[in-house]
Amino acid sequence: MHVAITGADLLTCHGGTDATYAALTKGVDGSRALRFYDTDRINVTRGYHVDDEVGDDGDELPLRAGRWLARCVLGAVRKAGVDPARERVSVIVGTGLRELRAVERWALDGVPVRRRELHFTTAVREVLPEASEVITVSNACSASGHALALAQDLLAAGEADAVVAAGCDAMSESMLTMIGRVADAPTPALQPFQEGRAGVLLGEGAVAVVLRRAADAGPSALxxxxxxxxxxDAHHETAPxxxxxxxxxxxxHRRAGVTPQDIGLVLAHGTGTALNDPTEAAALDTVFAGAAPGPVVTGIKGAIGHTSGSAALMSLLVAVEAMRSGSVPATVGLTKPIEAAAGLRLVIGEPAPCEARVAQVNAFGFGGVNAVSVIRVDR
Structure with a gap:
């Protein structure tokens, strides 16, 4: 069953929805010196931080991911005109790390945390107390794509009148350490599909979209x-x-009722890592073989970092805006594509015109936990 997006909101290192898309259009790399961490010890020096408040001691505030999530859920619901007091509204949050940073600070610095705050029910109900249910799913870096799939199922089953699909993640020391330990030197920049790319850098933020059955959405759907x-696929713990x-x-494609020829735009997962980029390029070559000239392909992680559980829905909203505006942002950090991506119509340097009405959004996670969405914009 087709569902419509009737409201949306996001927060990245660049700010809100409009500021983020403007930065993407201008090709702005949002990375900066890493805050809050001993960069020499973790071998990571840069990241894509959300610019939010700090405590009186200059340290990070607790439960940052939940704060961002609440902001985006409330923003999306208001834009959609949803009334949780009169309608059955479910919220499904996809995340890679939940509030792992809060656990780290509890263990390392003695900053207390209540276990119920590690699930996002508390944060969501602060702004949406009438929500029928709040579900947190942790599906690695495709988590918000899985939240979207579950939202579609709830609507198809008649279990909700509207569903908020969301994603959020904040950086954690353990995740930063993991990416630092597999690099010989700190990664200076995240460069999707770039020859000589050095690896991934983490971003953070939140995103939320409100979904209704398409028949109930009205003409203002995004x-x-x-x-x-x-x-x-469980092929490997980390390798795609x-x-x-x-x-x-x-x-x-099967669920969407489309063929590869119907798709004019792909928002790639594009992590800038040694394995993901050529693997994703090979998969796109396989699926779109014979669909010449093939879709235009771009990725957003060079501008906002790898936002973990938020990545799928953030890419989805960029695909929506690209099709609505008729302009696809270039892949920030990409100047010389890898040989494996030679067959892709990558957007490099400047935004590209977009006549597409159907787009594909890729999101892949450790352990082969993958989510791919197909969306359409009518304008």
Whole structure:
């Protein structure tokens, strides 16, 4: 069943929705010197921080991810005109890390945290107390794509009148340490599909979209979600697998009722890592073989970092805006594509014209937890 996006909000290192898209259009790299961490010890010096308040001691405020999530959920619901007091409204939050940073600070610095705050029910109910239910799913870096799929299922089953699909994540010391330990030197920049790329950098933020059954959405809907395909190939703990990614893409096309020829734009996962970029390029080559000239391809992580559980829905909103505005932002950090991506129509240097009405959004996670969505914009 097709569902419509009737309201949306996001927060990245660049700010809110409009500021983020403006930065993408201008090709702004939002990374800066890492805050709050011993950069020599973790071997990471840069990240894409949300610019929010700090405590009196100059340290980070607790439960930052939940704060951002609450802001975006409330913003999306208001824009959609949803009334939780009169309608059944469910909220599904996709996350990679939940409030892991709060646990780290509890263990390392003695900053107390209540266990119930590690689930996002508390944060969401502060701004949406009448919500029918709040569900947190932790599905690695495709988490908000899985939240979107579950939202579609709830609407199809008649279990809700509207569903808020959301994603949020804040950086954590353990996640930063993981990416630092696999690098010989600190990564200076995140460069998707770039020859000589050095690896990933973390971003943070939150995103939320309000979904209704397409038949109930009215003419002001931002976009229609035609279908979301999922796969969990369990090929490797961290390494992506072409077969698993291809399976998710084809599942998305089947559910959406489209063919590769119908898709004019792809928002790539594009993490700038040694394995993801050529694997994703190979999967796109496989799926879009024979669909010449193929879709225009871009990615947003060079501008906002890898936002973990938020990544899927953030890319989805950029795809919506690109199709509505008729302009696709270039892939920040990309000047010389890897050989494996030679067959892709990557947007490099300047924004590209966009006549597409149907887009594909890729999101992949550790363990082969993949989510691919197909959306349509009518304008």
């Amino acid at each position: 976009a229609t979600v035609l279908g979301t395909g999922l796969s969990c 697998d072409v077969g698993g990614i291809v399976a998710a893409m084809r599942d998305a």
